[in-house]
Amino acid sequence: MLEVINLSCVRDERALFHELTFSVAAGDIVQIEGPNGAGKTSLLRLLAGLSRAEQGDVMWQLQPIRQQREIWHQAMLYLGHHPGVKAVLSPLENLRFYHRDCDDELIFDALESVELLGYEEVPVAQLSAGQQRRVALARLWLSHASLWILDEPLTAIDKAGVEKLMAKFAQHADNGGAVILTTHQDLPDSLARVRKIRLSGAE
């Protein structure tokens, strides 16, 4: 599916990682690990095509992602470090905005999955941090993307919510998808299948 080849990233004249190489196959769940500032977010942004690497390539189905931007944006779903939802809009309006192809029935099912039923019309700005994150995560129930790239998806999510997300990741991988995520939390034992890639910090 995804191949990362000799990828190097420099920020503020510091090499965050150098010639990083790994691949992600259908069925994989990969956790990018490392201390604060190691470059996890920088790596995920490179994978999502939001920034350019100093060196190396990110390949999707054997083609560089920079040569197939539209296909790549359909193939992957990137949820960034911040919830990335519009604060003045409601959860329902946010999900309608991001998933124009989904009807309201599907959107309400997704809101139910993240336990936001009853909050669908409340402006996101008035929701708690965990609820705001859940609005973004509801997109996992609506997206057709096969690769999920998730930066700190578990931040502010309670224990039961984390278990539910883990089950969702496993189900997605079992259905031929793949997940790349970062988190500082210890993942529950139920996700023993997670493969870890460690960034050690500036080299």
Ligand SMILES: Nc1ncnc2c1ncn2[C@@H]1O[C@H](COP(=O)(O)OP(=O)(O)OP(=O)(O)O)[C@@H](O)[C@H]1O
């Ligand atoms: N656009 C940028 N311009 C300059 N420096 C940057 C930029 N983006 C990131 N950095 C620097 O790169 C380093 C790595 O940042 P990054 O956010 O990738 O780390 P991280 O591993 O995700 O950290 P955390 O665990 O704290 O989220 C930091 O020192 C940061 O200041």
